[in-house]
Amino acid sequence: MKPRSTLFDEAFLRRLEHLDLVTRRPVAGHLRGSHRSRRTGTGMVFADYRPYSEGDDTRNLDWGIYLRLDRLILRLFEEEADLPVYLLLDTSASMGHGEPGKFDFARQIVAALGYLALRNYDRVSAIAWADGVASELSGRRGRTQVWPLFRFLEGLTPSAGTDLNAALRGTFGATRTRGLVILVSDFLDAAAFAESARWLRQFRHEVVAFHVMAPDELEPDLPDQVELQDAETGQALVLESTSQLLEAYREEMARHCKDIENACRREGWSYLLAKTDAPFEDLMLMALRRAGVLR
Amino acid sequence: MNVGVALGFLALVAAAVVGLYLLRPPPQRVRVGSTLIWQRVLAAQRGLSQRWRWWLSLLLALVIALALALAVTRPRSGEPVRDPKDIILVVDAGPTMNAMRSDGRTRFEHARDWAIDEIRRNGAGARFFVTDTMRTVSTGTFVDAERAQAVLKGLAPAQGGAPRFPDLVLLPKSAAGREVVFVTDGVSALEGPTGTRMHSVFEVASNVGITAFSVRARATDPTRFEGFVELGNAASQPAKVTVKIAGAGRDPLTRIATVGPRGFGSVTFPVEGFTGGALQASLEAPGDVLGIDDGAFAFLPFNRVLQVALVTAGNRDLERALRLDPRLKLSVLTPAQYAAKAGFDAYVFDRFVPAQPPLAPSLVFQPAAISWLTQAASLGAAPQVTNWLGNHPVLENVSLADVQIEKAAAFREMPGALSVLATESGGKALIVARDKAPRVVAVGFASTASNFASQASFPVFLANAMQWLTAEVPPQSAAVGAVRVPFENAKVEAVKAGKIATRAVPGGTLFTLPASDFATVEAEGVRMRVAVNTTDPAITDINASALPPDTVSVPTSAGATAVAAAQWWPALLILAGVLMLVEWLTYHRRVTI
Numbered sequence: 001m002k003p004r005s006t007l008f009d010e011a012f013l014r015r016l017e018h019l020d021l022v023t024r025r026p027v028a029g030h031l032r033g034s035h036r037s038r039r040t041g042t043g044m045v046f047a048d049y050r051p052y053s054e055g056d057d058t059r060n061l062d063w064g065i066y067l068r069l070d071r072l073i074l075r076l077f078e079e080e081a082d083l084p085v086y087l088l089l090d091t092s093a094s095m096g097h098g099e100p101g102k103f104d105f106a107r108q109i110v111a112a113l114g115y116l117a118l119r120n121y122d123r124v125s126a127i128a129w130a131d132g133v134a135s136e137l138s139g140r141r142g143r144t145q146v147w148p149l150f151r152f153l154e155g156l157t158p159s160a161g162t163d164l165n166a167a168l169r170g171t172f173g174a175t176r177t178r179g180l181v182i183l184v185s186d187f188l189d190a191a192a193f194a195e196s197a198r199w200l201r202q203f204r205h206e207v208v209a210f211h212v213m214a215p216d217e218l219e220p221d222l223p224d225q226v227e228l229q230d231a232e233t234g235q236a237l238v239l240e241s242t243s244q245l246l247e248a249y250r251e252e253m254a255r256h257c258k259d260i261e262n263a264c265r266r267e268g269w270s271y272l273l274a275k276t277d278a279p280f281e282d283l284m285l286m287a288l289r290r291a292g293v294l295r
Numbered sequence: 296m297n298v299g300v301a302l303g304f305l306a307l308v309a310a311a312v313v314g315l316y317l318l319r320p321p322p323q324r325v326r327v328g329s330t331l332i333w334q335r336v337l338a339a340q341r342g343l344s345q346r347w348r349w350w351l352s353l354l355l356a357l358v359i360a361l362a363l364a365l366a367v368t369r370p371r372s373g374e375p376v377r378d379p380k381d382i383i384l385v386v387d388a389g390p391t392m393n394a395m396r397s398d399g400r401t402r403f404e405h406a407r408d409w410a411i412d413e414i415r416r417n418g419a420g421a422r423f424f425v426t427d428t429m430r431t432v433s434t435g436t437f438v439d440a441e442r443a444q445a446v447l448k449g450l451a452p453a454q455g456g457a458p459r460f461p462d463l464v465l466l467p468k469s470a471a472g473r474e475v476v477f478v479t480d481g482v483s484a485l486e487g488p489t490g491t492r493m494h495s496v497f498e499v500a501s502n503v504g505i506t507a508f509s510v511r512a513r514a515t516d517p518t519r520f521e522g523f524v525e526l527g528n529a530a531s532q533p534a535k536v537t538v539k540i541a542g543a544g545r546d547p548l549t550r551i552a553t554v555g556p557r558g559f560g561s562v563t564f565p566v567e568g569f570t571g572g573a574l575q576a577s578l579e580a581p582g583d584v585l586g587i588d589d590g591a592f593a594f595l596p597f598n599r600v601l602q603v604a605l606v607t608a609g610n611r612d613l614e615r616a617l618r619l620d621p622r623l624k625l626s627v628l629t630p631a632q633y634a635a636k637a638g639f640d641a642y643v644f645d646r647f648v649p650a651q652p653p654l655a656p657s658l659v660f661q662p663a664a665i666s667w668l669t670q671a672a673s674l675g676a677a678p679q680v681t682n683w684l685g686n687h688p689v690l691e692n693v694s695l696a697d698v699q700i701e702k703a704a705a706f707r708e709m710p711g712a713l714s715v716l717a718t719e720s721g722g723k724a725l726i727v728a729r730d731k732a733p734r735v736v737a738v739g740f741a742s743t744a745s746n747f748a749s750q751a752s753f754p755v756f757l758a759n760a761m762q763w764l765t766a767e768v769p770p771q772s773a774a775v776g777a778v779r780v781p782f783e784n785a786k787v788e789a790v791k792a793g794k795i796a797t798r799a800v801p802g803g804t805l806f807t808l809p810a811s812d813f814a815t816v817e818a819e820g821v822r823m824r825v826a827v828n829t830t831d832p833a834i835t836d837i838n839a840s841a842l843p844p845d846t847v848s849v850p851t852s853a854g855a856t857a858v859a860a861a862q863w864w865p866a867l868l869i870l871a872g873v874l875m876l877v878e879w880l881t882y883h884r885r886v887t888i
Contacts, residue, residue: 093328094328094329095328096328097326097327097328098328102328162329186328186329188328188329188331188332189331190331214328217327217328217332222325223322223323223325225320225321225322225323226322226323226324226325227321227322227323227324227325228325228326228327228330228333229324229325229326229327229330230327230328230329230330231326231327231328231329232328232329233330235330236324237330237333237334237337238322239333239337240348245336245340248336248339248340249332249333249336252332252335252336253332256332256335
């Protein structure tokens with residue numbers, strides 16, 4: 001009997017089953033999977049030619065070239081490999097706010113993508129981070145690992161501040177195989193996102209950034225005189241919410257989102273602004289498809 | 296409001312505004328995920344501009360509040376502090392000063408309060424002479440401020456009568472200089488002596504009043520009456536008025552009339568259903584500010600059967616003729632029965648005269664001698680009536696040309712007491728009448744000694760005589776205030792005021808009714824009705840003022856009433872409104888204080 005989860009209902013899981021993850025570049029992997037690998041081998045997809053050397057599999061010789069050029073040329077095929085998927089979920093205190101809640105929305109994104117990856121026999125790692133790495137579910141593969149993933153996500157609570165740079169440095173290093181990084185956060189980090197992106201670029205991961213925002217963060221509705229209290233730092237900010245100030249806020253928030261999107265585009269990553277009041281199914285089935293994450 | 300009080304009020308308002316700014320409730324606390332974006336926004340916007348913004352908002356709020364306060368208090372800064380001197384304060388206490396102003400207080404209350412303030416403004420060194428236009432109060436001479444204020448507080452506006460500016464020539468001369476101040480609504484159009492400073496308490500208002508109320512016989516049927524009510528409208532808009540007439544004998548009658556702007560209208564009522572006596576008319580109109588002209592009284596004559604006694608030894612023609620009159624209930628008495636019977640409305644003495652005058656009016660035929668009326672002397676045979684007063688009510692429609700008389704007695708005329716209605720060819724009186732209670736008509740010949748009883752005009756003569764003898768003294772109309780009636784030692788009782796104190800004056804009695812009422816005057820067996828009303832178009836037209844509202848005139852050598860105080864309070868209100876709009880638009884806040 002499968003353990004019950006509150007993150008998804010059965011109908012939603014069934015609708016995701018026919019989707020698959022796809023990457024647009026070959027990735028390195030140790031295990032066979034349905035994803036293209038940079039290794040040439042016994043796959044079906046042609047990769048290149050090279051001169052035949054002793055010991056090569058004669059089944060891959062191109063006999064047409066030999067008849068024309070009188071040279072033994074070997075056809076190389078890409079070997080299909082499994083895809084390491086890194087699910088990085090922001091669990092900072094700021095994720096615990098917003099209406100509808102950002103944290104639940106983000107956990108649903110992570111859970112859905114993890115589910116799809118596990119169904120596709122990919123190796124999935126889930127990393128909860130805030131001002132550093134908070135907790136990690138190490139690489140799992142196979143659909144039986146779906147429920148441990150869900151339980152891991154359900155056990156998380158938002159707390160502490162946000163330091164994406166520290167979290168990435170704590171997560172990635174030489175031991176991490178290149179793969180697909182799903183980064184889910186509100187990116188309310190004092191440090192510039194571009195700096196973190198530059199650091200992550202060296203590992204040549206495929207990155208999809210989900211920018212989770214609540215409607216009241218994009219269009220705040222505040223009383224005239226208000227004291228804003230920061231959930232992460234506890235800092236209080238007294239202001240008079242005039243229409244001019246609200247307009248300036250909206251412009252600054254749009255600029256903030258645009259900066260993150262531009263940084264992603266520069267690195268060749270995918271960026272998705274995920275509003276928590278948008279239907280989750282639409283986001284998963286349409287937005288990911290449009291971004292090239294789903295096929 | 297004077298400058299000192301106004302400044303105090305303004306300071307209070309300013310302090311309240313600043314206090315409210317400083318004591319604003321703490322801002323509402325809102326917990327957000329991160330203030331990162333807000334900090335970036337405020338870093339660009341805060342600083343000097345935010346502080347300026349707070350101070351500018353406070354300044355705007357102060358200007359708005361002070362403009363409103365100034366518009367309300369309207370201090371008059373142009374009034375200098377005056378040197379001690381003698382001030383003659385004349386307060387208009389005319390009926391129109393009862394008109395209510397928009398703040399719920401009457402013009403008179405405004406005038407009295409302003410006068411009291413004027414006394415206070417002039418300080419303790421000044422002397423005051425206080426009087427009014429209705430001659431109801433006066434300090435008599437110049438008094439100190441305290442006494443003057445006490446007199447003013449005892450002053451009340453009249454409900455009727457014509458105001459008149461008091462004569463000031465008899466006042467003692469003043470070495471310190473004299474100033475005359477007249478507080479009025481300007482409707483009475485009175486002017487003081489040259490140099491009078493006038494203060495207006497006038498304010499345009501709506502008023503509908505009864506300007507006339509009478510009961511009159513119908514032109515087509517003199518025995519039937521109708522009530523006539525004239526209405527006046529002082530407003531510049533048409534007024535819809537509900538008029539009601541109440542009296543004894545039936546439910547009140549109600550009519551709805553529309554009176555044109557600054558015009559008059561009228562309503563008539565059939566009043567036969569009422570039994571007679573006092574009728575009261577009243578009106579109701581929306582927005583009416585003057586109540587003293589909303590009611591009036593009139594008298595409806597009683598229409599009752601007269602109890603008449605014919606005292607005769609036997610006269611069938613006379614008896615038959617009297618019985619023809621349906622208004623009479625006739626009782627026939629012999630001279631012997633006369634003393635034992637009483638309670639009749641009138642007597643007809645046929646060749647008989649009692650020794651003492653009857654209490655009721657009487658018609659006497661061929662008296663032997665009437666010691667209590669006049670002397671009679673026998674005439675020769677067959678005197679001829681040659682002259683008679685056809686316009687006297689007793690002889691109206693009566694012809695004596697064909698009357699033939701066998702014998703008659705001539706009356707000696709008593710000037711001042713008797714009127715001669717008919718004379719014979721020698722000029723001696725044949726028919727006389729006394730127009731003094733109880734009335735008497737004396738005929739020098741008997742119906743049996745002439746052919747008068749067989750004449751067609753005889754029943755008319757009897758009917759006229761009975762009507763004249765028993766008619767009440769015609770009702771009198773008077774204005775509110777002192778009323779004089781031509782009866783000595785009269786007793787007066789009014790419907791609303793009850794028994795009225797009277798004062799004997801030569802040839803009559805004087806009494807005072809301070810408001811509309813209906814009085815019954817009784818004296819010497821005579822009863823007279825007096826309807827005392829405030830039915831005066833000049834009172835109802837409360838907007839007929841030449842003075843602008845709430846102004847003080849500057850005394851000039853010509854006595855003109857130029858307006859000194861600028862009417863800047865509407866501009867202040869507009870300024871406050873514009874600033875509030877600016878504040879709202881620039882700060883996007885609905886509450887500024």
